[in-house]
Amino acid sequence: MQERPFCFSIGPLLPYSMSDSNTTDFSNPSTFILLGIPGLEAAHVWISIPFCTMYTIAILGNFTILFIVKMEPSLHGPMYYFLCMLAVTDLVESTSIVPKMLSIFWFNSREIDFSSCLTQLYFIHCFSAMESGIFVAMALDRYVAICNPLRHSTILTNSIVAKIGLAMMLRSSLLALPYPFLVRQWPYCRTNVIPQPYCAHIAVVKLACADIRVSSYYGLFVLFCVLGLDAIFIALSYTQILRAIFSLPTKDARVKTFGTCISHLCAILAFYIPSLFFSLMYRFGQNVPLHFHVLIANVYLLMPPVLNPIIYGVRTKQIRDKLLRLFTHKGT
Template sequence: MSDSNTSDFTNPSTFILLGIPGLEVEHTWLSVPFCAMYIIAILGNSTLLFTVKRERSLHVPMYYFLCMLAITDLVLSTSILPKTLSIFWFNSREINFSACLTQMYFIHCFSVMGSGILVAMAFDRYVAICHPLRHSTVLTNPVVAKIGLAVVLRGAMLVLPSPFIARRWPYCTTNIIPHSYCEYMAMVKLACADIRISSYYSLSVVLSVIGLDVFFITVSYTQILRAIFSLPTKDARLKAFGTCGSHLCVILAFYIPGLFSFLTHQFGHNVPLHFHILSANMYLLVPPMLNPIIYGVRTKEIRGRLLHLFTHKGT
């Protein structure tokens, strides 16, 4: 490759996102479920935030954490869907280099935050079930605020190196990203340099965050299940388990698509590229869509408040 060609993409002004490589013909059809999931996520999480804000009886730690999760879900889905839909509908594939780095940072930062919020929610359930008399004194509003701040700072600081690492690589071969959004490894793989530091950094963040968070959640729920099964009556056990059911469903909705996407990316070398990209999108789109539905259906307090709000407006 000549020097002139090599220097073309050393500091690219834009990247080109391909959408779902191999399924370009199906982009219009794929936009339908993508758009539907986005609309459900926006409406569901906004309704959840509105309901908790309006009802003072829901101003307790469990619903504060749920609001944090709803905000995280809104940011995550909004970080990728508008650009993805513009690719599907208008073939608008160009994205500014700085905008690409910003999108990448928000996606990974808020994914880490979402995992941290699930840990905080598991701790809330642990205190509520294992130490119910101390719940109001342990999880006071200042403590909840400090936990929320710690979750935000952890996500912001852990992911902060990623745009700086990605920016320093020379992109001297191509500026085409075979993805529907600016995913970290999909971007740095375009660099014509030894990117092992990026690979090690990415793997260490995933293992430290997901590994530690899943460990803490597992420890919390081990103690919770012990406490539940030690209750004297079946009705008491069912009632206690019911308070954790929604959170367990949200945990599964968050980690299972993420684990599936990570495993196919790391070890599924024979898996078609479009399947990798679809699984990566589902990881970011399915939880924001499901979380408000899960809590709306399974949590009687939210169901009751929503019915009260709508029936009150109608009278």
């Protein structure tokens, strides 16, 4: 019996098996078939409602963040520039997934051609890694603002912020670039059916009739380079931040200073906790039905784009005040 390689990748990892009835003799498919939520096809229209709502909230929320930062000169600073980068990342990531998903739910449009699948796969993994990198940049901003406040404006200049953003973009783009090439090199002679509503790296290479250990090991490497190193850097930053906060002389000063980190911490938790939960469920939830795995994977990808603008809109006073002025038509 051939040993099945253990697979790692950024993004959802879905366990599944295909019946012999789905096998075929093609070597390189021109299209893949996305099943949506396997086993819940009859409820696809109802399932589409919460996902369409989440996508609408993500689009409106992130565009609102971009609009407010652009229109409010007092928000033209490093923290809000990084927030704009996060908003753009969330918009691209959610848009690379949800429209095709809704077309499956509403119109049963399950086919996706090979090149489109590779493009979607690249965008999902690239912008997931980019989001993690932006959280690191935000942690750096909070570290400088709290541990070295007098030099914050001279250290994090607009030029430095732009270079950090470019570095995060290049890192995620280069790390995600091998994924479509790895997918393209394998022969596909079993099936072209992907039991989920989008193309992800491991979900596609599992269909290959070849030894995919290279893909598995590269996924592990990216997982360590992105989520592992980013989490370590964020933890180290907040260790220094907490030391600086606890050294402040009064309780009010400590509470006020820590309050400037709450939005960032909440956004980090909204990104990493679903990832941890999904990883644990994947490893220890073999008896969990496939449709539940797929639903959780979709929520895992859509939750940060939905929650990030809500978190920053509610917790950031400058953004909240600007929103209130917009809704009450009180200009300043």
